[in-house]
Amino acid sequence: TRSTRPQRMLKAVQKNATKGNPESVISAIDYFCKNSEWAMNVGDEKGSILDSVVTEVNPSTVLELGTYCGYSTVRIARLLSPGTKLITLEFNPAYAAVARQIIAYAGLQDKVTLVEGPSSELIPQIKERFGITTFDFIFLDHWKDRYLPDIKLFEECGLLRKGSVLLADNVICPGTPEYLEYVRNSPHYESRYYPAHLEYTKVEDGLEKSVFLG
Numbered sequence: 635t636r637s638t639r640p641q642r643m644l645k646a647v648q649k650n651a652t653k654g655n656p657e658s659v660i661s662a663i664d665y666f667c668k669n670s671e672w673a674m675n676v677g678d679e680k681g682s683i684l685d686s687v688v689t690e691v692n693p694s695t696v697l698e699l700g701t702y703c704g705y706s707t708v709r710i711a712r713l714l715s716p717g718t719k720l721i722t723l724e725f726n727p728a729y730a731a732v733a734r735q736i737i738a739y740a741g742l743q744d745k746v747t748l749v750e751g752p753s754s755e756l757i758p759q760i761k762e763r764f765g766i767t768t769f770d771f772i773f774l775d776h777w778k779d780r781y782l783p784d785i786k787l788f789e790e791c792g793l794l795r796k797g798s799v800l801l802a803d804n805v806i807c808p809g810t811p812e813y814l815e816y817v818r819n820s821p822h823y824e825s826r827y828y829p830a831h832l833e834y835t836k837v838e839d840g841l842e843k844s845v846f847l848g
């Protein structure tokens with residue numbers, strides 16, 4: 635049967651990137667998406683903003699929602715200080731299988747815990763399963779209608795502390811209007827929009843950074 639786009643993306647990484655070199659994996663995926671097939675990775679422009687926020691926060695505990703092929707997982711994990719690991723949630727087993735191989739190709743498997751399953755089920759289990767009390771940094775890039783219910787789940791499960799940073803992809807395109815309205819109007823968050831473009835296109839999109847105020 636015909637291969638899937640994630641499988642073709644993995645082949646492009648194995649062909650064009652250098653094993654153990656995260657930068658070359660990122661470049662190989664961006665090249666694939668610009669020259670072969672568009673794919674819903676955060677991309678290079680928004681990826682640079684992601685890099686700067688991760689560097690600024692320098693988090694000890696990190697959560698990503700929506701691994702997909704692991705592009706943003708690699709971007710984040712490559713910046714974490716030694717001994718820090720990130721947890722990434724992905725409920726599609728086929729995507730998770732590709733992501734594990736791309737993360738391993740980058741040599742970052744020891745800095746990543748990929749958990750297969752839906753965020754709604756996994757978020758309430760995180761404290762006991764991974765010994766995490768609160769997250770310093772959370773990257774949201776899964777189904778757009780899950781952003782709002784999942785941020786409320788973070789609050790209910792006590793996974794946020796004063797200063798926790800949430801960074802959300804696609805707040806303009808495809809758009810997450812309910813989430814934006816919530817974080818921009820809630821007295822419990824200080825929110826800021828980073829304008830950019832939808833990955834590999836000229837369409838407007840951007841990232842919303844929201845700091846939990848307690």
Ligand SMILES: Nc1ncnc2c1ncn2[C@@H]1O[C@H](/C=C/CNC(=O)c2cc([N+](=O)[O-])cc(O)c2O)[C@@H](O)[C@H]1O
Pocket residue numbers: 674675676699700701702703723724725726729751752753754775776777778780803804807808832833
């Ligand atoms: N509740 C959940 N728990 C765990 N994993 C979950 C989940 N919901 C979705 N996922 C996974 O997260 C990824 C979905 C991303 C949706 N992004 C998108 O739909 C998207 C679309 C465009 N676009 O259309 O231009 C551009 C973008 O940057 C995008 O992120 C997929 O890998 C999916 O399996």
Ligand SMILES: [Mg+2]
Pocket residue numbers: 674675676775803804
């Ligand atoms: Mg996205």
